[in-house]
Amino acid sequence: MNPLLDVTDLVVRYDDHTAVxxxxxxxxxxxxxxxxxxxxxxxxxxxxAVLGLLRPEHGSSVRFAGQExxxxxxxxxxxxxxxxxxxxxxxxxxxxxxxRIGDAITEPLRVHRRPVAGRxxxxxxxxxxxxxxxxxxxxxxxxxxxxxxxxxxxxxxEPRLLVLDEPVSALDPSxxxxxxxxxxxxxxxxxxxxxxxxxxxxLVRHTAHRVAVMSAGRIVExxxxxxxxxxxxxPYTRDLLAAHHRRPAR
Amino acid sequence: xxxxxxxxxxxxxxxxxxxxxxxxxxVRGVSFDVRPGRATALVGESGAGKSLTAKAIxxxxxxxxxxxxxxxxxxxxxxxxxxxxYRRLWxxxxxxxxxxxxxxxxxxxxxxxxxxxxxRSVARVSRAEARRRAVAALDGVGIADAARxxxxxxxxxxxxxRQRAVIALALINGPGxxxxxxxxxxxxxxxxxxxxxVLTDSRRATGAALxxxxxxxxLAAAHADRAVVLYAGRVTESGPxxxxxxxxxxxxxxxxxxxxxxxxxxxxxxxxxxPLPAIGGGPPAPTDLPPGCAFxxxxxxxAPVCRDTEPALTGTEDQHAVACHRSADLPVPATALFDxxxxx
Numbered sequence: 001m002n003p004l005l006d007v008t009d010l011v012v013r014y015d016d017h018t019a020v021x022x023x024x025x026x027x028x029x030x031x032x033x034x035x036x037x038x039x040x041x042x043x044x045x046x047x048x049a050v051l052g053l054l055r056p057e058h059g060s061s062v063r064f065a066g067q068e069x070x071x072x073x074x075x076x077x078x079x080x081x082x083x084x085x086x087x088x089x090x091x092x093x094x095x096x097x098x099x100r101i102g103d104a105i106t107e108p109l110r111v112h113r114r115p116v117a118g119r120x121x122x123x124x125x126x127x128x129x130x131x132x133x134x135x136x137x138x139x140x141x142x143x144x145x146x147x148x149x150x151x152x153x154x155x156x157x158e159p160r161l162l163v164l165d166e167p168v169s170a171l172d173p174s175x176x177x178x179x180x181x182x183x184x185x186x187x188x189x190x191x192x193x194x195x196x197x198x199x200x201x202x203l204v205r206h207t208a209h210r211v212a213v214m215s216a217g218r219i220v221e222x223x224x225x226x227x228x229x230x231x232x233x234x235p236y237t238r239d240l241l242a243a244h245h246r247r248p249a250r
Numbered sequence: 251x252x253x254x255x256x257x258x259x260x261x262x263x264x265x266x267x268x269x270x271x272x273x274x275x276x277v278r279g280v281s282f283d284v285r286p287g288r289a290t291a292l293v294g295e296s297g298a299g300k301s302l303t304a305k306a307i308x309x310x311x312x313x314x315x316x317x318x319x320x321x322x323x324x325x326x327x328x329x330x331x332x333x334x335x336y337r338r339l340w341x342x343x344x345x346x347x348x349x350x351x352x353x354x355x356x357x358x359x360x361x362x363x364x365x366x367x368x369x370r371s372v373a374r375v376s377r378a379e380a381r382r383r384a385v386a387a388l389d390g391v392g393i394a395d396a397a398r399x400x401x402x403x404x405x406x407x408x409x410x411x412r413q414r415a416v417i418a419l420a421l422i423n424g425p426g427x428x429x430x431x432x433x434x435x436x437x438x439x440x441x442x443x444x445x446x447x448v449l450t451d452s453r454r455a456t457g458a459a460l461x462x463x464x465x466x467x468x469l470a471a472a473h474a475d476r477a478v479v480l481y482a483g484r485v486t487e488s489g490p491x492x493x494x495x496x497x498x499x500x501x502x503x504x505x506x507x508x509x510x511x512x513x514x515x516x517x518x519x520x521x522x523x524x525p526l527p528a529i530g531g532g533p534p535a536p537t538d539l540p541p542g543c544a545f546x547x548x549x550x551x552x553a554p555v556c557r558d559t560e561p562a563l564t565g566t567e568d569q570h571a572v573a574c575h576r577s578a579d580l581p582v583p584a585t586a587l588f589d590x591x592x593x594x
Contacts (some may be wrong), residue, residue: 036439038438038441039409039437039438039441084357118440142531142532142533143296143530143532143534155271172295172465172532172533173294173295173465173467173506173510174295174502174505174506174509174529174532174548175528175532175535176509177509177510177526177527177528178528178529178530180511180526181525181526184523184525185525198441199438199439200511201439201514202510202512202513202514203511205512205514205518206511206512206518206523206526207523229514231513239440240439241441241514242438243440243442243443250360
């Protein structure tokens with residue numbers, strides 16, 4: 001069976017700078033692949049290319065459920081794009097401040113001419129957001145509630161893969177674990193694949209199935225999560241993991 | 251624990267600080283000390299009042315803010331003092347490391363010139379001597395080839411190097427207290443650790459105390475001697491950082507600590523992706539505070555008294571203090587309240 005997402009020899013260039021240099025990885029249904037590495041290593045450029053928001057160089061392949069994304073244009077590309085959706089870091093910045101939450105959540109449905117009736121409440125309940133908030137605007141919600149709305153919006157078109165770019169790092173600590181639990185729960189219920197970009201190694205160890213380590217545009221190591229944290233093979237990975245904090249014993 | 255040694259007077263003493271912005275009581279009676287040469291973390295979520303507290307100390311409250319209470323720097327009252335007073339304090343007694351290095355570095359002057367100008371703003375020394383001290387300061391924060399790098403403009407530095415330069419600028423005149431407001435949030439974890447290491451080392455070398463404002467518990471636990479945890483504009487818990495984060499006594503701190511995934515040096519949670527302890531709701535908006543304890547609506551231990559009356563901060567042994575009506579009924583450590591269950 002094809003993996004949900006299969007990326008082969010992905011190359012992204014900005015003028016003469018190669019941000020992503022022949023990167024290959026896959027994500028299966030129901031699986032979280034964490035992409036880790038320092039700022040500027042090419043994680044976000046990889047994510048943008050996977051989302052079709054940035055055109056990779058000729059020769060790159062991004063296959064979604066067997067379909068080559070880089071070869072598609074126009075309506076066929078738009079149709080395929082409904083199957084994978086982004087969740088961004090800053091929940092306030094990713095929602096239009098003037099649009100009511102219920103409308104923001106169902107906007108992807110209207111764009112793709114799908115039925116909207118009753119869907120806002122259904123999606124809000126799915127992410128643990130009181131449907132009574134449908135008439136509110138983003139600034140009237142807490143950061144955690146806004147991120148739940150962002151996740152509900154990402155789920156509106158019933159995608160199979162979510163690209164999560166630091167989805168909890170901008171949230172207040174006391175609401176972070178609730179969002180982490182929600183994402184884990186949604187994955188288990190719907191078999192979603194997650195491409196998870198994250199700086200927080202403790203969170204990666206807690207949520208990911210496999211980890212790909214990026215450095216200077218290349219993936220230097222990919223391993224199951226236990227293996228990577230127990231015995232990182234690459235010196236770069238060891239350095240990256242050594243930077244984590246220790247917490248006083250409880 | 252008995253402590254027969256009389257503590258040295260604090261470099262900073264904040265007492266019952268209140269900051270009201272417009273009609274919003276954002277800081278509501280905050281008290282804490284920073285001891286000479288020690289690092290105190292001021293921890294809280296958005297809206298908890300940590301940045302406003304720091305800005306009040308730095309004499310930079312937002313326009314229209316009203317201050318009351320006391321802020322003493324080396325015993326001198328500076329709450330609400332004007333620019334003339336602060337001009338005298340900057341550099342030698344008080345310094346600031348902001349979140350964004352570009353906010354304090356001029357983009358058009360070489361980094362070394364900016365450091366040398368800071369030296370000459372407080373000391374009558376020759377240009378050559380100021381220059382020598384600037385290069386030494388850059389060297390001291392681990393900038394390689396400092397004499398050459400001193401001639402570079404800020405944009406020619408990486409983000410981590412710029413933050414090092416700002417630390418050098420803050421330390422160059424030997425201040426007694428450095429206030430750092432989320433100094434590393436824009437940096438990635440590896441650079442963050444390096445920068446905080448530099449800040450700690452150079453601070454120890456000059457004897458400066460640090461007030462570290464952050465929302466990052468792990469950062470506070472790793473880099474501070476003492477911690478002051480704010481919630482909704484008040485201190486909910488304060489004490490030695492190891493105790494506050496290792497054995498918290500307020501339900502709020504306990505919920506924060508319990509909800510973090512285990513660090514890499516600890517065993518992972520049992521089973522694949524066990525749900526993390528979580529509490530419902532979010533921190534209250536300062537415009538919409540509940541009566542009584544601000545955490546009561548989210549607290550699994552809340553009793554009627556918690557919903558009616560705000561608890562006072564009560565000290566216990568070894569200067570660990572907590573503001574909680576139910577502190578006597580809490581399990582020790584209080585994280586047991588949340589361990590292994592998702593309260594929502």
